[in-house]
Amino acid sequence: MVHYTIKLNQSEVEELTKVINKGSHTSQAFRAAYILLNCDKGEFSENAEIKNSEICKILKVGERTIDRVKKKFIEEGFESVLERRPSVQNYTKKVDGDIEAKLVTLCCSEPPEGFAKWSLRLLADKMVELNYIEYISHVSVRGVLKKTNLSLGK
Numbered sequence: 001m002v003h004y005t006i007k008l009n010q011s012e013v014e015e016l017t018k019v020i021n022k023g024s025h026t027s028q029a030f031r032a033a034y035i036l037l038n039c040d041k042g043e044f045s046e047n048a049e050i051k052n053s054e055i056c057k058i059l060k061v062g063e064r065t066i067d068r069v070k071k072k073f074i075e076e077g078f079e080s081v082l083e084r085r086p087s088v089q090n091y092t093k094k095v096d097g098d099i100e101a102k103l104v105t106l107c108c109s110e111p112p113e114g115f116a117k118w119s120l121r122l123l124a125d126k127m128v129e130l131n132y133i134e135y136i137s138h139v140s141v142r143g144v145l146k147k148t149n150l151s152l153g154k
Helices: 010-021 027-039 052-059 063-076 078-082 097-108 120-129 138-147
Strands: none
Touching: 010 027, 010 078, 027 052, 027 063, 027 078, 052 063, 063 078, 097 120, 097 138, 120 138
16 A cells, blocks of 8 residues: 655645634545644644554544545645535436426326326326336426425325
8 A cells, every 4th residue: 555645835734724723614624634734744744753543543534534635635736635526427407397297287187097096106107108208206206296285195
């Protein structure tokens, strides 16, 4: 395993101290600041030789977390350690107003033969069967009905 040695310059030490002492920051930024300041072996370091196991006990984090913060600092730089990565996941709505209207209309109609009332799964299957949407889960159907204050029990 590669051991990373952290040597902070004076401006980095000051910036990390500001993160700890002033303003509102994420818990990730606080944790990273404490880890980097405690792991610092540069000329501006305030602490003597501290081992990762001691830092783990004080900060209540795992040794692997310390290794990850050190690695990220060395490979990606100072700023990336303090900030979260932006999410790359695409959150697009699959159910728009038109689909919601069709679902509400279907919910208010008579249930299929052999059924006393609509169920969430039945509604989802019927929406796909009628080619209103390519796929919809019963959970999404529930969300739409809850949003429109409709209940299947009535």
